Amino acid sequence: TYSKIESLKPNKRNHFILNGIAKGSGMIFPNMATMLAFIFTDFEIKSLFKKKISEIINKTFNSITVDGDTSTSDMVLLVSVKNEISKKRVLTKKVRDDFFNALEKISQKLSHLIVKDGEGLSKFISINVLGAKNYQNAKKVAFSIGNSQLFKTSLSGSELNWGRIIMAIGKANVKINPEKISIKFGKYLILKNGEYISKNKTHLKKYMKSKNIELIVDLGVSNGKAKIWTCDLTKEYIKINTNYLT
Secondary structure, rough: OOOOOEEEOOOOOOOOOEEEEEOOOOOOOOOOOEEEEEEOOOOOHHHHHHHHHHHHHHHHHHHHHHOOOOOOOOEEEEEEEOOOHHOOOOHHHHHHHHHHHHHHHHHHHHHHHHHHOOOOOOEEEEEEEEOOOOOOHHHHHHHHHHHHHHHHHHHHHOOOOOOHHHHHHHHHHOOOOOOOOOOEEEEEEEEOOEEEEOOHHHHHHHHHOEEEEEEEEEEEOOEEEEEEEEEOOOOHHHHHHHHHOO
């Protein structure tokens, strides 16, 4: 495991400070599992910002999974400390937008570091689901894939088993049309409108050995989309957790 620290210092655009630290590498799933994150800023936090901050957390810390297990201790704490600069700061729309963009950036970096430190991992995986009925359905499908042990073990072995992706989509229990589903790994199409594309097989075989994998699933239903991040499931993960108490 390693330290997970990110900082954003004042510059010409951002006249505020953001420092973040996070903890976690196993039992990671939405609601942050055994993950703890603390972000400190000199930006004055107003109660009316709560909705926007919750949206940022939902798109970052609540969009990661290592093993699909959620524990009882999870928290993201945003602490605002006033100083002479923050007292004089005029909270225009531009200043607020700059802060929210910076907060999302540092939250995403910290959440990615947690996944990249996942127990026993060999691959960092981005799952981007498009064309769902809405955001909720897209995220449900993304996590159904990202938490599938069959999908995660196939990636550990660099195996291209797209049937396991279809299985995970199906068990998400959302509206789909199998004849409209398209699947890509990176820039390589493997399924288009429900039909297998064989011409990219050689490129895909090489791509599956990469340390960073991007999976794009288009359900072809509507415009809903969501993105999550996960990792593969390896023999090392099993070794770590079978010897956990010793």
